[in-house]
Amino acid sequence: MITDEEIARLRALMEWEATRTAPPEGFPKLPDMPAARYTSPEYFELEREHIFRKSWLFAGHLDEIPEPGCYMRWHNAGDPIVIVHGMDGMVRAFYNTCRHRGAPVVTEDRGKSSRLMCGYHNWTYKTDGTLVGVPERQDFPPDFDMSCRGLIPVRCELLGNVIFVNFDEDAMSLKDWFGPLWDEWEEFAFDRIRLAARHSFDLECNWKVAMEANMEVYHVPFIHPETVAPLVDSRRNLNTMYPNGHARMLAPPPEQTDREHVRAIDSPPEWLQIESVGEIGRTCTQSYTLFPNWVSPLSNYFVPPLVFWPTSLTTTRLELVTMALDWGDGPAPDLWTVPDETKPDGRDMSPIILEDTQFGEAIQQSMQSAAFKSVPLSYQEARIYSFHQACDRMIGIGNVPEDLRVEQVIGDEWTWPNDPRVRQMENDAVKAREAAE
Template sequence: MSEALTADPPADDLARMAWERERNGPPVDFPALPSIPGGRYVDPAFLELEDAGMWKKAWLYAGHVDQLPEPGSWFLCRNTGSPVIVTRTLAGDIRAYYNTCQHRGAPLVKEESGTSRGFVCGYHGWSYTLEGKLTAVRDRRDFAEDFDFSCHALSQVRCELLGSLIFLNADPNAEPLIRHIGPMAKELEQLQLETLRLVDSRSYETDCNVKVLLDAFLEVYHLKSIHENTVDRFLDHRAMIVTLWPNGHSRMATPNRREGWIDPGTVGMPEIPTISEFVAKNNVSYSIYPNFVMPPAPTGIPLLQFWPMGPNKTRVVSTWLAPEHDPENPHPLWETRIKNWERILYEDLQFAPQIQESVEGPGFKGMSLNYQERRIYNWHEELDRRIGVENVPEHLRVKPVLAPFIVRE
């Protein structure tokens, strides 16, 4: 048996890449991954468990602080399921509320964004401050004398920042975001997320379960088939390394085929000065569980989110951030760069509806994953933990086998 197959992978990232490139099989201590039941993609009862136990309790990206340029600015976030108003208060704090008047549930805003000094319900005129406090009701005389305004404040949503990125969580008892992402937080400091500006954001919809697309962005096993004329030309998928962190978060790093290769479409663009050499010279992709993927580059960072719009419909949101970006005078390379990125996204989206047809049919029993695809299996293990293994029907559970490979520091 070869040395590469019997030895443990080295700790250093570059040495790990070389080890991965030369191995003749999976590491000897790595388990054969059990099949992931196909019903997890289509079973209505399981998808309800997933929604209640995971999506409604997860930290989810809502937007960028540039969308709130001044006190009183607000935008409406619809992707998380229930429409949420994200606003900057007069004091400059960022808060989030359900777009729901506490009188009879009418929406407080009907546009996608705006600026105001408060929110007034268009149905019966109840008025709220940007801090969510109820300040006035129409025809106060018709309410009881002891009507308590403080008991009718807007329903708040947990809202925290990761640099300039705004995340929401519908669970009031959720662990703070920075603590939740664990060891990843230290790695992300090099990106100076708090300084990056919003360049572009657009969305795409396709007919498939959200996990069909999420799976594709947790591995590079598909590069030679799907991205033959794009990404596969410069990335060496056989040398890809994976780091699994607690709570389902992870990192994937894939080296360039040629040492020192630089994307010619980014030459001359402003760079993040503190980005590490490893991240600058390799294709590194961070995943914040469950649906946030971020592959940074020195000259700009794309953010991808995958949103369930139903059991077989997904919205993909693609956002770009960059250092020293001037919205009024963008760098001339951005137009071409975003078009090239969009071309790669369409390559990933192209088979999604057909895959959905297959997983709904009798020919699909489950997924047989290999060592390269271990991030997908880890994603499903975490899903069962969040739902509660005891709540998952036995025939739809995944067997937990990856705990020994989680990096906790």
């Protein structure tokens, strides 16, 4: 829970942001980013090999595998895996690949069984991955060791009820990956929120093009004049960069807004509130970027991540997820989609999401033009630049061709818990008092 002192500091900083006439003193000039980061097949392969193979990735919710023996297939990051609620109560992930001749161990998106059996030759595994059954065992060599032929695990850890996976055996723990967000997010009851909705949509643009539309408020007055703009004071927006590439956007409602609770999206009053959420979550719009591909506003009503999965250099699968407390006998809340019988699964993206995605395909096509040479970013877009710095660090700066790199100009002095804006705000307040005297 954020302390009263921290709340006061955040509110003061939001007000200070509205008064500045230039970027904060000492904030680095952001060099143009190479345009080819959005169009280069070489850079895209580096992203897939390093970023999506070494980061902790959202995989699902315990509600999708609620009981021991339940399993689900997952393949959003390339290699197909199976996530299993073990008979011992543990949640694990494995490559969905039989150790015999590579056939999938499960072929349904979801199921329930006390054993996982490959349909090709009936090799059978326990839910902890142990190989326990090989037909015609006598035809294998006498020294054939079943104990070393279990399913190959994939790192799998939980934040409350939310499941994350990581293909890197040497990766830091999920808690260390979250860093300070682990404690900051405690108030949002990840151990109690349920999965209310999860839908996917295909976009015709690079995954970063789609994701970055949700990483700055510069566009809000122009793209969301009737939806987000009346609820978010973009002049008072406060960005915070965290370790490991994460970031937060925080903004109060415009001063003329008189509703008791204001968030980026209206919430039906019948939704059960998350009572542990504090003042900032109840009264401001805050959106977190969880590196590499999760963006989510968080409030006292919902945890609704938008998750961006690259499917090719120029295509993206967008997952729209709503998690909330129990909604009783009523319909499950679905923040990001609306009914539409003309769509394949009977849902379409909500107006706000459509506003953010409407230009994606045109932007991608325009980026292929010879006129697209570099990307200049403003202070308001610093979250995007910081994100690209984190991408290169995850890839390994030496692995990125020099003409595709971004300069690492936003340093630790601008990364939580450091914030030079606090000192500048205090100095400005002293000068204002002295001038008044």
